[in-house]
Amino acid sequence: MHPLTADRRRFGLYLLAWGFAGAALAWLLVTTFIDGLPAIDGKLFTNPPSTLPEEAGARPAILATIYLAVLLLLMTVPIGVGTAIYLEEYANKDRWYNRLLELNIQNLAAVPAIVYGILGLAFIVRGIGLGRVLLAGGLILTLVVLPTVIIAAREAIRAVPDSIRQGGYALGATKWQVVWRQVLPASIPGIATGSILALSRAVGETAPLLLIGALQYVAFDPTILGAFTALPVQIYTWIKLPSPEFQTLAAGAIIVLLLIVLGMNAIAIFLRNRYRQTW
Amino acid sequence: MTQMETPRIDSSRLAEISLGSTRDELERREAVFAVADLDVSYGGKAALAGVSLAVYKNAVTAFIGPSGCGKSTFIRCFNRMNDLIVTAKVQGTVLYHGSDLYARDVDPVEVRRRIGMVFQKPNPFPKSIYDNVAFGPRVLGVKRELDERVERCLRQAALWDEVKDRLKESALGLSGGQQQRLCIARALATEPDVILMDEPASALDPIATARIEDLMHDLKREYTIIVVTHNMQQAARVADMTAFFSVEVHEDGKGRHGILVEYDATTKIFTQPADKRTEDYVTGRFG
Numbered sequence: 145m146h147p148l149t150a151d152r153r154r155f156g157l158y159l160l161a162w163g164f165a166g167a168a169l170a171w172l173l174v175t176t177f178i179d180g181l182p183a184i185d186g187k188l189f190t191n192p193p194s195t196l197p198e199e200a201g202a203r204p205a206i207l208a209t210i211y212l213a214v215l216l217l218l219m220t221v222p223i224g225v226g227t228a229i230y231l232e233e234y235a236n237k238d239r240w241y242n243r244l245l246e247l248n249i250q251n252l253a254a255v256p257a258i259v260y261g262i263l264g265l266a267f268i269v270r271g272i273g274l275g276r277v278l279l280a281g282g283l284i285l286t287l288v289v290l291p292t293v294i295i296a297a298r299e300a301i302r303a304v305p306d307s308i309r310q311g312g313y314a315l316g317a318t319k320w321q322v323v324w325r326q327v328l329p330a331s332i333p334g335i336a337t338g339s340i341l342a343l344s345r346a347v348g349e350t351a352p353l354l355l356i357g358a359l360q361y362v363a364f365d366p367t368i369l370g371a372f373t374a375l376p377v378q379i380y381t382w383i384k385l386p387s388p389e390f391q392t393l394a395a396g397a398i399i400v401l402l403l404i405v406l407g408m409n410a411i412a413i414f415l416r417n418r419y420r421q422t423w
Numbered sequence: 424m425t426q427m428e429t430p431r432i433d434s435s436r437l438a439e440i441s442l443g444s445t446r447d448e449l450e451r452r453e454a455v456f457a458v459a460d461l462d463v464s465y466g467g468k469a470a471l472a473g474v475s476l477a478v479y480k481n482a483v484t485a486f487i488g489p490s491g492c493g494k495s496t497f498i499r500c501f502n503r504m505n506d507l508i509v510t511a512k513v514q515g516t517v518l519y520h521g522s523d524l525y526a527r528d529v530d531p532v533e534v535r536r537r538i539g540m541v542f543q544k545p546n547p548f549p550k551s552i553y554d555n556v557a558f559g560p561r562v563l564g565v566k567r568e569l570d571e572r573v574e575r576c577l578r579q580a581a582l583w584d585e586v587k588d589r590l591k592e593s594a595l596g597l598s599g600g601q602q603q604r605l606c607i608a609r610a611l612a613t614e615p616d617v618i619l620m621d622e623p624a625s626a627l628d629p630i631a632t633a634r635i636e637d638l639m640h641d642l643k644r645e646y647t648i649i650v651v652t653h654n655m656q657q658a659a660r661v662a663d664m665t666a667f668f669s670v671e672v673h674e675d676g677k678g679r680h681g682i683l684v685e686y687d688a689t690t691k692i693f694t695q696p697a698d699k700r701t702e703d704y705v706t707g708r709f710g
Binding site for chain 1: 502504507509532533535536537539540542544546547548549550558559561562563606609610612613
């Protein structure tokens with residue numbers, strides 16, 4: 145058989161695979177939009193949930209999801225970047241505890257989110273007695289995404305060529321000055337992109353929040369130390385209800401969640417393209 | 424690697440370009456570095472053994488020799504860059520203006536502020552041209568008259584006229600030769616005493632190389648320069664003193680390490696070398 149035809153056949157196969165995935169995604173998006181668009185109106189953003197579908201909105205859930213995203217950002221980025229700097233710049237790989245730490249982080253990234261939910265319920269909600277509050281949800285989601293953020297930040301730090309570090313040292317910079325003034329600024333685009341993608345995944349997490357008892361009806365705006373719901377939990381609650389009006393509301397909330405996640409991804413892509421570094 | 428192209432050194436031409444410095448003249452100058460019985464090993468494997476030599480003030484000293492002879496390892500001993508490699512071990516003495524560079528109370532960071540370095544491949548920071556030069560002074564905490572210092576260093580590195588209108592633009596947009604001169608300007612900005620250059624022109628085209636060599640001529644009035652080079656004509660053109668390093672295979676035939684074969688005035692090394700190995704190398708019979 146002529147190599148070109150073999151190539152073409154393979155290309156056709158890939159195209160088919162891509163088309164299948166693309167079509168499934170498109171179908172999902174289109175049906176969701178058709179179902180949900182009627183629910184996208186002012187009251188979805190201003191009203192709390194209600195037993196009356198015509199009154200019900202998702203304001204507390206939307207707000208809580210935004211709060212969660214901000215909390216996550218504040219907690220995962222400093223801890224994640226700090227860990228990555230330690231592992232890449234300071235840790236001696238010959239030491240067993242550093243290798244153990246590294247192995248653990250790799251493994252933790254693969255642990256299902258629900259397991260973190262159980263851990264959070266035992267240690268955060270009950271253990272330290274924080275209760276079923278927004279902050280507890282934020283802490284648990286931090287655990288979920290932290291390994292991913294660490295891995296992304298390490299990749300970004302590793303991508304900074306060693307010649308930059310050598311150049312810094314040769315000018316009499318201390319280790320910390322080299323890390324803080326050269327390595328970190330040069331790796332910020334990669335760190336930001338990786339972190340945002342990890343956060344956008346966390347924002348859609350439902351299981352751990354359900355497990356620690358995010359409430360299904362919250363009629364007031366969330367506070368950090370108060371009871372809370374979140375968009376995925378709200379969607380889950382509405383979908384379970386028999387009345388078709390609530391199905392429409394759920395589809396509307398899905399659209400909102402989708403837009404938040406797509407928005408975060410768009411920021412990540414923008415940052416990556418804007419500050420991409422070629423060495 | 425590049426030794427294949429090494430041509431014979433024409434001694435009549437050497438006479439023209441000779442710098443006129445004899446060893447006696449140089450030795451009357453102050454020795455900036457005095458190295459005695461220096462051994463360097465990486466992870467227990469010897470890289471360089473038994474090196475002793477003196478580096479004189481306001482002169483260009485070149486280290487030449489085949490690949491693997493330890494000349495780059497050696498130059499990195501002068502600003503303690505080998506300290507950054509965990510497995511590296513340096514034994515012997517390196518005196519800098521008479522005081523031990525490897526003494527317990529000497530901070531390598533302090534050493535590197537006085538002894539600048541330029542690397543083989545230009546390595547500008549991914550920042551503006553201005554910020555590249557200002558990095559060293561800023562690390563030292565200098566805030567006053569930074570603009571003047573940046574301008575002075577760029578002028579000294581013969582780069583000012585080419586970049587004065589785009590100081591805020593990224594240094595990565597400069598050509599390779601310009602980047603290397605920027606790295607020289609950056610090294611000058613910490614106001615060092617010595618500048619180490621590890622094959623500074625090996626990644627550059629002939630025109631850019633010539634500019635770097637001219638620069639070395641100009642800079643030695645104020646600084647002491649040590650240059651590692653693969654290129655023998657370059658050593659002949661720029662250096663006052665030349666040290667020839669070679670590789671010695673261990674008796675068991677397994678390991679190999681670098682040794683200093685001969686160290687003398689450049690003219691002497693290239694015209695009347697005392698050692699057969701030096702002669703073979705500079706005439707292109709070996710390498």
